[in-house]
Amino acid sequence: MKTNKKIGCTVTECEYHSKEDAFCSLDHINVVKHKDRATNQETTDCGSFKMSK
Template sequence: MKVNKSIGCTVNECKYHAKNESFCSLDHINVVKHTNRATNPEATDCGSFETE
């Protein structure tokens, strides 16, 4: 699995987590929001997440 050191990640449950390092293995991620206007970090998530 390749490691993308430009995208940090601590979500071990994601199939794109680099496992041995706290990084993502995707070339890019899709960040999504939960509200019409995101005003704090809790209003956003990584839309590229997939369960292992």
């Protein structure tokens, strides 16, 4: 698994977490929103999250 130093991540439960550092291993992520209009951080999430096995 390669580490992408351009995408920071502290979600160790995600399959794409680098496991070595606080970074993601994906080339890009998909950011999604929970409401029609995102007005703060809590209304957005990483849509690329996948639970570790």
